[in-house]
């Protein structure tokens with residue numbers, strides 16, 4: 582943390598502490614508890630952000646040609662907590678070079694409810710709009726690659742497409758390609774092939790995590806059927822709490 586950042590951090594922390602003191606004088610106990618927890622969250626978040634920003638800055642200094650981005654996140658178009666604009670602003674603030682927003686596409690299957698393709702497409706359209714209408718002069722507009730997280734028979738697969746598919750005319754190609762698949766699940770091999778066919782890449786999401794429905798493909802299956810087809814695998818997931826060297830295991 583350099584001295585300017587440290588000052589900023591201390592100032593915000595001090596501000597939070599002052600707020601807490603004032604709250605302590607005025608509010609009844611249960612409200613006080615709520616206030617304390619939200620202040621702690623605020624202090625924790627600011628501290629974490631400072632560390633993330635510093636770490637990203639350090640990695641970039643040591644590897645000037647490296648591009649760093651978040652490759653798996655969701656917005657309120659599916660099950661994320663924040664809208665697209667907020668995610669983009671935060672990614673830029675942290676110093677990332679790009680964002681891959683992976684809203685879910687869950688084709689209906691066996692009469693079960695799904696998340697139609699339209700949600701992922703609306704998310705892609707929104708990020709393109711937010712980029713175009715970027716309104717934060719203090720921050721660099723962040724590049725967002727069009728992407729989605731598709732539920733397949735074996736589990737979730739992230740498909741990332743070339744930037745050109747953010748444009749309305751080209752998004753129609755995604756509609757044409759994928760709409761016929763909105764009512765039936767496909768296998769992960771087929772999905773990875775489709776991503777490749779469109780000039781994109783695919784990333785295996787949260788491998789080896791079992792749920793009652795297809796969620797994380799096993800690395801045994803991946804070794805047998807997906808090597809040479811998929812481009813990457815998630816080695817680290819804060820959302821699902823693991824850190825493994827799957828990419829080395831699969832030679833990716």
Ligand SMILES: [Zn+2]
Pocket residue numbers: 730737786787
């Ligand atoms: Zn997933």
